[in-house]
Amino acid sequence: MAKLNIAVIGFGRVGRACALALRNTDYLALAGVVRRPTSPIKLPDPLGEIPVVTHIRDLKRIDVALICVPADVVLGVARELLQAEIPVIECAVLEGHALEMHYDAIGDAARHHSTRAIVGAGWNPGMLRLFERAFTTLIPDSHTKRTSRPGASLHHTKVVEGIEGVKGALATETRDWQGKLTRYVYVELAKGAKGVKGAKGSEGASLDKVEAALAADPLFVGEQTHVFEVESIATLEEEGRGIMLERIGTERTGAHATLLLEGRFDVPTFAARVMLDAAKRIPSLKPGAHRYSLWG
Known part of the structure; x- marks a missing residue:
């Protein structure tokens, strides 16, 4: 052809x-x-x-x-x-x-x-609207929150970087329409550490361990925190655009149904x-x- x-x-x-x-x-x-x-x-x-x-x-x-x-x-x-x-x-x-x-x-x-x-x-318009339509189809009678944010909104966090086996970390926070705070933490694990939940590397780090440490830290207690592993914190800092879509089910649609799309990428x-x-x-x-x- x-x-x-x-x-x-x-x-x-x-x-x-x-x-x-x-x-x-x-x-x-x-x-x-x-x-x-x-x-x-x-x-x-x-x-x-x-x-x-x-x-x-x-x-x-x-x-x-x-x-x-x-x-x-x-x-x-x-x-x-x-x-x-x-x-x-x-x-x-x-x-x-x-x-x-x-x-x-x-x-x-x-x-x-x-x-x-x-x-x-x-x-x-284009791909983003297809994601939003899919979210609406899977969880109807709810509201999709879209957050567009530049890389500058990410900041280093000593709390996370102090966890054994974490090479570097960046964090950001968002609030929903009710003012409830949600934190998003991006971690680069030290060489030899395992990003798979439940597995430990030579430095003893895992996403489970990071989440557990944050749950016990006074700064994060009582706040919803999502932890994501990234290949390179330095690369993440250089990226200029990001998007987050979140849709949470209601009692009518299934209170435990939640969809989260988080990404950083070059728009062009x-x-x-x-x-x-x-x-x-x-x-x-x-x-x-x-x-x-x-x-x-």
Whole structure:
């Protein structure tokens, strides 16, 4: 099966992430990058050999275009590409009524030109909303709390770093709508220690031991604390974005049902991976605009 030729429109953080991700796929090929006339015509390594043009017509056969430009110009770019009968993938960060109008306009253009588009193929809107929908399906009649926080909200904690076998630790706290405090602690265990609960390493550390020590510490007594093991505290400190979703069941839905999603990641990288996943589905779609999903 021949690879689909992909054009990346724009070379900001998402565009660069898409271009880099396209180097390692078996089903997509990076045909080139479209940039403004005032931008450099040569990309930084390792993308230095990739063609850079100022208009997509200067690239050879394009099967799909990934639109990676600011949200306020996405619609204009999408319309121009769809008019040229080039399928598009977009991930514009819009909300509410503006987002719905945006989707409707792209859908009208795609149907008018008998071309395909996938909208909302990013982190948010996109993958994050699929997580939230799954939480709602599994625990209905409740409320999902979403907390977006930068890496700067994490702080070192001497209490945890003083536990035998813990090489380093970071912590953060959140409060729910009732003001109840929940702590999140990230630990890097010393070499040889075991992260599996119930197992002890050469330094005697385990997640069980960390949790037990915190439960007995006056600073943590009476407060809900979640402990997560990470490969490197230093790496965690450098990461700039994070998300936490929490949904707790009620008496009606099952009081003990709780879902927690906690993650730290690079948003453009995640957005790029979603866009590439969407691109491979384009050939199987009917003309019109389709919202990104995990089906197929």
